[in-house]
Amino acid sequence: MKVETKAAPPAPPAAPAVPPQDLSHTWVVAAEIQVEQRIASIADFRGSFKATAGQRVDALEVYCKGCRRPYDEVKGEDCAEKVDNRHLIGGDQSTRKKRKLPPPPTGTKIIPREKVQRRGISAYMAGVTRPR
Secondary structure, three states, rough: OOOOOOOEEEEEOOOOOOOOOOOOOOEEEEEOOOOHHHHHHHHHHHHHOOOOOOOOEEEEEEHHHHOOOOOOHHHOOHHHHHHOHHHHHHOOOOOOOOOOOOOOOOOOOOOOOOOOOOOOOHHHHHHHOOOO
16 A cells, blocks of 8 residues: 655745845045056057056045045945935935026027927937038
8 A cells, every 4th residue: 555645835935135235435546657658658549558567556546436535534434326326416406406507698699499309310310410
């Protein structure tokens, strides 16, 4: 005689644990390096160059790459860019004053007209983005 045993249904997979968000700063250094004429031309063309081993680099400024704030001002705090990006756009947009428009030059007259579409297929078809 065979006895059949029922196996318990498999347990549902456990929800993956969400790791805490890393709020640390990403520190970068604005540096000044004296180079030769040849390396200067390479750096100007490519936007980068290779420094020699043992070359001394003078640090002009140390700041966070994300929130763009100096090291001595925010050391030990969370990075504002990773918490809330409002500091880069001048604060809360709903409470911030609108920018003032410069006054038009004297002797000029503003003539209202229809809005010009400068983006999208309509602008292309109208000839805004290409010469006629």
